Amino acid sequence: MGYALAKANQNAVSLGKLMITYSPERQLKLGYSIVRSGGAVIRKTSQVKRGQIVDTRVEDGSFESEVKAIHKN
Numbered sequence: 001m002g003y004a005l006a007k008a009n010q011n012a013v014s015l016g017k018l019m020i021t022y023s024p025e026r027q028l029k030l031g032y033s034i035v036r037s038g039g040a041v042i043r044k045t046s047q048v049k050r051g052q053i054v055d056t057r058v059e060d061g062s063f064e065s066e067v068k069a070i071h072k073n
Contacts (some may be wrong), residue, residue, distance in 0.1 A: 028059040045070045 020026060024034060034057040035042040042048055052067045 012031045028057065031059075045072050 035054050037054045046066050054065050056063055
């Protein structure tokens with residue numbers, strides 16, 4: 001019983017560390033931003049059009065931007 005409890009505790013600690021590592025808030029603190037349009041996260045240029053308004057979230061808040069140009073790799 002003691003081993004099972006210790007293992008469960010270890011798994012919980014590991015899961016907690018993973019949650020912190022991959023949390024959106026941590027990514028924002030590292031300088032990344034999250035761009036959304038209509039509630040959906042923008043991951044590809046094909047998801048936006050010229051003139052579209054998008055919401056950008058950064059560490060200390062958010063702002064709206066208008067897509068002026070689209071550049072594909």
